[in-house]
Amino acid sequence: MIKRPTQTDVARLAGVSRATVSYVVNGLAEATLPITNETRNRVLEAVKELGYQPDARAQSLRSGTTNTIGLLIPDMQNPHYWEIANGVEQQLQTDLMDLLLATTSLDPDREAHFIEALSRRRIDGLILLLTYPERVMAQVEKLARSRMPLVIVGSLPQDAQAAKAHELFDMTAPNYYDGAIQVMRHLIGLGHQRIGLVYGVANPFLGAERLKAYADALESAGLQGDETLIARCGTTIEAGYQAAHRLLELNPRPTAIVVINDILAIGALHTATSRGLRVPDDVSIASFDDIEIAAYINPSLTTSRVNAEEVGRTAARLLLMRIQNPSLPPQSIRIPVRLMVRASTGRAPSP
Amino acid sequence: MIKRPTQTDVARLAGVSRATVSYVVNGLAEATLPITNETRNRVLEAVKELGYQPDARAQSLRSGTTNTIGLLIPDMQNPHYWEIANGVEQQLQTDLMDLLLATTSLDPDREAHFIEALSRRRIDGLILLLTYPERVMAQVEKLARSRMPLVIVGSLPQDAQAAKAHELFDMTAPNYYDGAIQVMRHLIGLGHQRIGLVYGVANPFLGAERLKAYADALESAGLQGDETLIARCGTTIEAGYQAAHRLLELNPRPTAIVVINDILAIGALHTATSRGLRVPDDVSIASFDDIEIAAYINPSLTTSRVNAEEVGRTAARLLLMRIQNPSLPPQSIRIPVRLMVRASTGRAPSP
């Protein structure tokens, strides 16, 4: 550690007591506590001369508040998450909270580690985007019970824990179910009958809503589902690329592919192109999120738009409200989505 | 703030002193200090029962070390920076340092704010990717002089401050000059004579090396530069899109466009397509960074590959070395780049 000037150093240099330094530095001088202008200036000069910066650890230890909230995001590689982080930041800036950002790289151990680390820092609140809730739920529940303000972004697995969850912390999540229904209706409306799904998630439950909507939509259209039409894979572009290959090798070939997110859809688009298929003439591709790139790639992506910044802002808003008023009943807010029809989907080719 | 169990609570429950709790929790029990297994277990049980977690602020206040380093990145919207952050994380994980990530959203005030905030937290070291060095250099120099371990990623403006800089902190940066020369040689070798440049940077100096290499390469090929061939713009995809429009409206039209990074190149590619131009038959496009998407878009991007994770790892390595040995002479490490020739560049169209 670096030796930095302390309050005591400033006090000595200015020839006052530490208390006085504290008053001046925190601007209490002007308000309640009358301090001579002359003393004040002596202190301020000493501060400047020494380059004194109050120690945030000590301040927070003493004052009991850190003025910082933590945000855990799963995966650096997906722009969708940064857009959420952006939203959180926007909301926080209006208040004057600092953000402590951590990313788990989709690693369950790191997820647990960071929740622990953030909690030990005694941050004022925590926003979690969990990848492996089943691994850390106990930890998270304990946190919640210790009355740490907590917001979970995204859904939780459908088991007993999830049921309790809503009583413990606030939640917000995009309405992926609606989104997936819209995507499917759009494709079915275009005459597609064989529709594949690239299901690229780190943890299966993460796409559960989209998967269910996919199946529900097929069924209500009287189309038959088919396990081979579901290509499960990882979360990288390359994974999406490979998974799409598996789908496009099927016979008969699907005429449309729904991809779990835009990043993987870029991979799938590449697959189609490299197989000499035209999009959307030979195969339609649609996905979720509407990251900025989606509108600019060629062909532009039909995608179910999640306003990620709004998700982030909502999470931050919920958290700030809870920090201010810890006894509020927990809320759960769904963020609506909107289908953006672009160039990657079109009428099903005639057989 | 939340009331959490403290060392004292544990001590009371276990019927021992606070010192003993500290020993047990920090595992000193096994090593130097022999403590009865029975006492140890009593303490551990109390810890578990109360869900006690040591307060990181208090620990660090006392121990003088935070075991945390800070990383400041400019822009959430560009995957390139996230890849750098990834590299930093990788390197840090091998040691057991925590990472405090902050992002400035290209806002000079936030940049200053975060440097201040991180410094007040008394982190053990700081890695900076600066967007507005001229605004914060004084602050940064003061930090450096206070012996805060510091690594600057990227280059600094070419003025007196930059000259001093190398004596104050470690630096690492991709060799964009070489990269740009390679890109230009590649295009000139393909017969291109009118080569545009989309210069989309938040702060002009940030692309200085690439700009200079662009001019140098033109000159040494006996081609004449032309200010109208340089389209200055912002840092979003949309900005790249617009800037490329300006270039492609020129008469005669440039046959190749060099774009300052891949993100903007995606915009430029979209411009060409929407103007009905074929890439690379009518116009070639090349850029910098090689973010993951670059290989998957259509056409795939010819780009000067910067191994961003290596940049991050290098920065972290430099920082950790300096933390361990603060008196090391500052180093400056250039990261080599490599031209990835893909489908977005081809022979210049015959006039």
Place this chain on the structure above:
DNA sequence: TTGAAAGCGGTACCAG
């Protein structure tokens, strides 16, 4: 108008 002093939650030295 200013200062003395208690304490926030730990660590680690020294004594027993």
Place this chain on the structure above:
DNA sequence: CTGGTACCGCTTTCAA
């Protein structure tokens, strides 16, 4: 083997 205690840097009440 265990406990008492000074101290890390700051805030805030209370007295002077």
